[in-house]
Amino acid sequence: MNTNSLRFPPSVLPPETENLRADVRSFLSDAATADAWKSNSDFGTGFSPEFSRKLAERGWIGMTWPRDYGGSERSNLERYVVTEELLAAGAPVFAHWIADRQSGPLLLRYGSEAQRREILPRITAGECFFSIGMSEPDSGSDLASVRTKAERVTAGWLLNGAKVWTSNAHVNHCMITLARTSEAGGDRHGGLSQFLIDLVHDDIEINPIVNMLGAHEFNEVVLDEVTIPADRLIGKEGEGWQQVTSELAYERSGPERFLSNFHVFRALIDAVGSEPNVQQEEALGRLAGRAWTLRCMSLSVAAMLEAGESPDIEAAIVKELGNRFEREIVETARQICPIEPVFEIGNNQADFAGLMGEAILRQPSFTLRGGTTEIMRSIISRGLGLR
Ligand SMILES: Cc1cc2nc3c(=O)[nH]c(=O)nc-3n(C[C@H](O)[C@H](O)[C@H](O)COP(=O)(O)OP(=O)(O)OC[C@H]3O[C@@H](n4cnc5c(N)ncnc54)[C@H](O)[C@@H]3O)c2cc1C
The missing domain is CATH 2.40.110.10 (Butyryl-CoA Dehydrogenase, subunit A, domain 2)
Incomplete structure (x- = not known):
């Protein structure tokens, strides 16, 4: 087995990102009050062009892109901070998500100058969404x-x-x-x-x-x-194949690959309450430990991307483990806090039974979108020289 190339060097966010994090939190707290969204950490749920435009006004769409195309020339690690805060708050990010994460970067890398000039400023203004x-x-x-x-x-x-x-x-x-x-x-x-x-x-x-x-x-x-x-x-x-695979690398490495059920984790902690039994304590501790480890691994991948490296196998590992963790949150909730999940089409209730009902129906999609578990394992085993 060739494990020499497999690395997760520890990465620490630069201190200046803490000011940015505080800005994003304050923005999100105001926006949540004004827009009253239903908090869901799965990036593929809330679609709000209004929210995307507000984010654009802050320079937080296409934030790593050159100013010439409407970007803010911030680092990938700064983008990481914004991304994890948006997801943790369950903000409605789906409208601009694909354009910001992969279509824009793809055009920046392979698009003609005319395509870049026409489209990228519309994306950073929150006015052009991609499929x-x-x-x-x-x-x-x-x-x-x-x-x-x-x-x-x-x-x-x-x-x-x-x-x-x-x-x-x-x-x-x-x-x-x-x-x-x-x-x-x-x-x-x-x-x-x-x-x-x-x-x-x-x-x-x-x-x-x-x-x-x-x-x-x-x-x-x-x-x-x-x-x-x-x-x-x-x-x-x-040359579409080379281009499309580089697009998939952007798609697999972010915190959205382990935070999709973060809102359920939070609700589970509230539902358990302040006097957990031993089983609940152990289970919540295990989930918190996994969340922290995944965040360290994902941050390490972000730092390698920032340094111009191509950590494709590491990104696939984060996605595979991250998707498993997202499922584990729901399975753990069923064991330590059993309730009758409720799901009604169009029901916007955010109580624990409602959240569980929605999470149970939504989570099979996590291991499919962006490449299935089997495909991630195949990339990892090939990268490690196992097949
Ligand atoms: C929420 C969601 C959003 C999506 N959005 C988009 C989108 O916007 N645009 C888009 O283009 N696609 C989108 N997809 C599609 C997604 O990319 C595909 O579902 C995914 O790539 C799997 O393809 P498939 O559904 O054809 O399954 P298949 O490829 O038919 O796979 C079926 C099963 O066989 C397994 N399998 C297949 N090949 C192998 C192999 N070689 N070895 C071992 N096992 C294998 C798979 O792991 C899977 O379990 C989305 C999917 C979801 C769930």
Whole structure:
């Protein structure tokens, strides 16, 4: 086994981030009073363009990007502090989340100057939200097998195919989609390219897919003889695989991979109360220890990214362990504080039974989105030279 390359060097946040943390907390306390959101630490729940615009006014969207494109040129560690505070407070972050986390950075790295100038300032202003157009009916884990095709035509590109599980395509402005532009040949990762789709103006069909909670968050996006201009190709034709995998690295390394049920953990502590029995004490202590360890590991990954390294295996480990921890919170709650979970579609009750009802239905998605547990384990074992 090759464990030499596996590292989680201890990382400490620079002292100046503490002022930023205090600013974010004060902003969140005011915003929570004004907007009265239902606190949920899962980034994929609250969609509020108004909240995203308020965050943008503070310079906290695209905060690491160059000023030329509307960014604030802050560090990845400063972004980490903002991210964990937003999640811990259960703020409604989903509207800008994908654009801030991965679509913007992808455009910054591979987009044309015209694409960067047109889109990045709209993202940092909280006015342009993105979807991810990767998965297809038979291509989820095996992303290289996508069948959506893009052909060069006189007017630009002609797209045909369908994407599924496309979060928020019905309310977002743009989608970056992966399509086949030529035969794969010997390398099954070859012949793929990425395109910018205008979800509002392009001639596409967006059909709702209702999830287990009865909510419309996913969609099917049908591209049936859709023509888009030539300048919507992102990066280089045929290099979509390299581009898309770099996008996935942004997707797997953040605190959102272990904090999705943090609000349930907090509610569990309240429900147990100030006089826990021994079993409850032990169980809560174990969860707190895991949360702290995961935070140290995730912070270590953030520091390596800040130093320009590519800690892909470490990020996959954080996601795998983090998703397991998110499930463990709910399982522990069922053991040490048994109640009858309640779930009603559209019920906004934030009591413990209501939180548990929602968490039980939502948590199967945590180990699927952003790459499944089996795929994370496969990346880790390959990275360690085990297969
Ligand atoms: C909440 C949520 C939001 C999402 N949002 C988006 C989005 O916005 N855009 C988007 O493009 N996609 C999105 N997805 C889709 C997500 O990326 C896929 O569900 C995921 O990649 C798995 O693909 P699949 O569903 O096709 O399952 P499959 O790939 O069919 O996998 C089914 C099962 O087989 C296992 N498996 C598959 N291949 C292997 C293998 N080689 N070895 C071992 N086990 C394997 C998997 O681990 C899984 O358990 C979202 C999913 C969720 C749950």
